[in-house]
Each structure stands twice: as C-alpha cells, then as structure tokens.
Amino acid sequence: MDFVVALPKTEGGYDSVFVMVDRLTKMVHLAPCTSSCTAEQTARLFFDNVIRLHGVPKNVVSDRGSQFRSKFWEVLCKLVGMRVNLSTAYHPQSDGQTERTNRTLGDMLRNFAGRTPLVWDTFLTAAEFALNNAVNRSTGQSPFFLNYGFHPALPVWRELEVNVPAAKTFAKSFLSRMTDAKSCLDAAQQRATDYYNKSKQDVVFSEGQMVLLSTKNLRSFAEGSRKLLPRWIGPYPVERMVGNAAVKLVLPADMNIHPTFHVSLIRPYRGTEPVANANDTPTAVEPGPETWIAGKQKEYDVERVLDYRTRHVGKHRRKRTVHEYLVKWTGYSSEHNSWEPARNFSPDIKPLLDEARLRATQSQ
Structure with missing residues (x-):
C-alpha cells in the first residue's frame, strides 16, 4: 500500500x-484521497476497497508514512488479525509491486491530467480496470483472471437511437476514458521497460565496509535550508545486505532512525574525503509520538491524561498488575492517543497520573 501524491487538486478536492x-x-484498487488523509481515513479506504471485496489479508506491506506508523493503525491491525510490514526506510522499492504500480499509475495520470487536470479522479475507475485487465509480466496472467478465473466482458459501443441523451453521453464518456486508460497504460509500460533495461545494475556492499549515507531523506529537528545540510554523512559500517537492493548499517543510537536503506542512498567511503561530523548528523522527524523512556528516546509532552486502567499480565507465579494511563500527546491528533505504563513517564507527570487515577476510581 502506498500513496501517489502532489497531483493537481480536483473539483472534488482530491x-x-x-x-x-x-x-x-x-x-489493484485505487481510491482518491487528500494528502492530509489520517490513519483512520486510510483505514476506512482500505476496508471499503480491500476487505469488503477480498476479506482480511494475513499481512500487508506499506510505506513508512505517518498513517501506517500511528498507534491507531498498529492497534487496528492487531484487532482484526493483520500483520504489518513497513517498507525499507526512505525507499519504496522494498514495497516493490506497489512502487511499480505507482510509477505506471503516475504516468497514466500525468497523461490524462495534462488534458483535464480538474477531473483526473473520474479517470481512476477506468485506470483500475485497465491495470487489472492487463497481463502482468511476473504472473503471465491478468489480475482479473487470477482472481475470478475468467476475463471480464468489456463495454462495447453500440450506435443506437435513444431518447435519453444523458445516458448516451455517460456511456460515450466512460468508453472514451477506457480507451484513454488502455493507451496510457501501454505507453507507461513501454517507458517502464525502457527505463528498466537502461538502469538495471547490481550493487553489493560487504560486511564491515565503511560507507556514506545520503541526507536526501533526512532532516534535523531544527528547521533549516536544505542547501546548508551536507549531502552525505558518515562513515558508517555495513552490517549486512538485505536482499539485492537494501543495506543495513550500524548507526549511532541517538540517530533514532530505521537502519536499512536502499542501495541508491549508500556509496562507498574513500578515506581521504571530508564528511559531516557525526554530532551534526540530521535525524528523521518521527510522524507520531513515541513513549518516553529516560535516556533512550526523545521526550514528548503530555497534553492530558485521559484515563487509567489496570491489566494483569503473565501467568501463575509471574502474574503481576500493570498500571496504565491513556495519554493525549501535545501537538498530535487523538488517533495517536495511547495507553502507556506508569514507568514510561517522567516524575513531573505524577500529579496528572494521580488525578486520572482518582477520577477513574471514583467513577467505578
């Protein structure tokens, strides 16, 4: 799962x-949305377009966007029995099939939106049909055939005399979009094939090799001009290759970022070249609050403590009671609210915890 973003805003606001x-x-399933789509709105689109038609998948691969890293999405997936795998940091190729679909769809939309930028969302039905009716190179069959065991009937234009002009206009418009979608898909697939044949190459890094990391997708907590940031930071040792296209690095703990990167963001370190000081290393801005643990993670401000509960964990002699508090984090929407154990809070939060505990006890 992924998003194609930064498209022209349609009349419908997408x-x-x-x-x-x-x-x-x-x-493929395509749903128009906005760039401000929340985790809850994303979940609704997923349920409406996937679960409604196919049931609950065992696991899903998504990009590392804030929607998929939120507490709401994490807990929702646990509740319905889905396992989530986040794609490699800062590179969608680890969610390869969606990334390829995104490229193809982006080409199709650019072609269509170039002529009618305010209504590209009306093109998605035809685009989805064209993608699902085309033979996939890796399977040798169309998605429609693999799902249903037959090829769907295609709409055919019939030149009839009708007394409802609106129906004729609607049918003609849809057939035109179907034709456009097929043409756009053929052109996009040809461009993708040409690009693949030109650019394919294998890059291998060895364990312990010193490499530099691109700052292309990193930024510091303090806002500043991208021109002032170094293009490469490091050097860092390679822990191992992850498949043929990603590298896991050994990074300082205080960087607090996912250590696996696409090979396009890594290059060998030559010992004589100057690099940014490790203390100046930019860090990734996290999309949602993380539990505060002294000395390990960035501290997030508690706006309100909403509720209190106790849970029993463990079995038999190891059974114990855990005291947890429902927290509203400063600067984050309610979908990031989370239950946190008492040990995760700094001492100055204790009055808020006591107040929430008292409220909960009195309401019982």
Whole structure:
C-alpha cells in the first residue's frame, strides 16, 4: 500500500491516490484521497476497497508514512488479525509491486491530467480496470483472471437511437476514458521497460565496509535550508545486505532512525574525503509520538491524561498488575492517543497520573 501524491487538486478536492496491490494476483484498487488523509481515513479506504471485496489479508506491506506508523493503525491491525510490514526506510522499492504500480499509475495520470487536470479522479475507475485487465509480466496472467478465473466482458459501443441523451453521453464518456486508460497504460509500460533495461545494475556492499549515507531523506529537528545540510554523512559500517537492493548499517543510537536503506542512498567511503561530523548528523522527524523512556528516546509532552486502567499480565507465579494511563500527546491528533505504563513517564507527570487515577476510581 502506498500513496501517489502532489497531483493537481480536483473539483472534488482530491490531490492524492491511495494505491492497494495484492501480492499474489497483482490486483489493484485505487481510491482518491487528500494528502492530509489520517490513519483512520486510510483505514476506512482500505476496508471499503480491500476487505469488503477480498476479506482480511494475513499481512500487508506499506510505506513508512505517518498513517501506517500511528498507534491507531498498529492497534487496528492487531484487532482484526493483520500483520504489518513497513517498507525499507526512505525507499519504496522494498514495497516493490506497489512502487511499480505507482510509477505506471503516475504516468497514466500525468497523461490524462495534462488534458483535464480538474477531473483526473473520474479517470481512476477506468485506470483500475485497465491495470487489472492487463497481463502482468511476473504472473503471465491478468489480475482479473487470477482472481475470478475468467476475463471480464468489456463495454462495447453500440450506435443506437435513444431518447435519453444523458445516458448516451455517460456511456460515450466512460468508453472514451477506457480507451484513454488502455493507451496510457501501454505507453507507461513501454517507458517502464525502457527505463528498466537502461538502469538495471547490481550493487553489493560487504560486511564491515565503511560507507556514506545520503541526507536526501533526512532532516534535523531544527528547521533549516536544505542547501546548508551536507549531502552525505558518515562513515558508517555495513552490517549486512538485505536482499539485492537494501543495506543495513550500524548507526549511532541517538540517530533514532530505521537502519536499512536502499542501495541508491549508500556509496562507498574513500578515506581521504571530508564528511559531516557525526554530532551534526540530521535525524528523521518521527510522524507520531513515541513513549518516553529516560535516556533512550526523545521526550514528548503530555497534553492530558485521559484515563487509567489496570491489566494483569503473565501467568501463575509471574502474574503481576500493570498500571496504565491513556495519554493525549501535545501537538498530535487523538488517533495517536495511547495507553502507556506508569514507568514510561517522567516524575513531573505524577500529579496528572494521580488525578486520572482518582477520577477513574471514583467513577467505578
């Protein structure tokens, strides 16, 4: 799952597309949305477009966007029995099939939106049909055929005399979009094939090799001009290759970022070249609050303590009671609210914890 963003804003207010691709059959579902789509809104689109038609998947691969890293999404997936795998940091190729679909869809939308930028969202139905009716190179079949066991009937234009002009206009418009979608898909697939043949290459890094990390997708907590940041930081040792396209690095703990990166963001370190000081290393801005643990993570401000509860964990002699508090974090929406154990809070929060505990006890 991923988003195609930064599209022209349509008359309906959409500027993005939520893209969902089945790993087995490569079936695609497309949903228009906005760039400010929350975790809850994303979940609703996923339920409406995937679970409604196919049931609950065992696991999903998504990009590392804030929607998929939020507490809401994490807990929701646990509740319905889905396992979530986040793609490699800062590179969508680890969610490869969705990334390829995004490229193809982006080409199709650019072609269509170039002529009618305010109504590209009306093109998505035809685009989804075209993608699912095309033979996939990796499976040798169309997603429609693999899902249903037959090829769907295609709409055919019939030149009839009708007394409802609106119906004729609607049918003609839809057939025109279907034709456009097929043409755009053919052109996009040809461009993708040409690009793949030109750029494919294998890059291998060895364990312990010193490398530099691109700052292309990193930024410091303090806002500043991108021109002032170093283009490369390091050097850092390679822990191991992850498949053929990603590298896991050994990074300082205080960087607090995912250590696996696409090979395009890594290059060998030559011992004589100057690099940024490790203390100046930019860090990734996290999309949601993390539990505060002294000395390990960034501290987030508690706006309110909303509720209190106790949970029993462990079995038999190891059974114990855990005291937890429901927290509203400063600067974050309610979908990031989370239950946190008492040990995760700094001492100055104790009055708020005591107050929440008293309220909960009195209401029982």
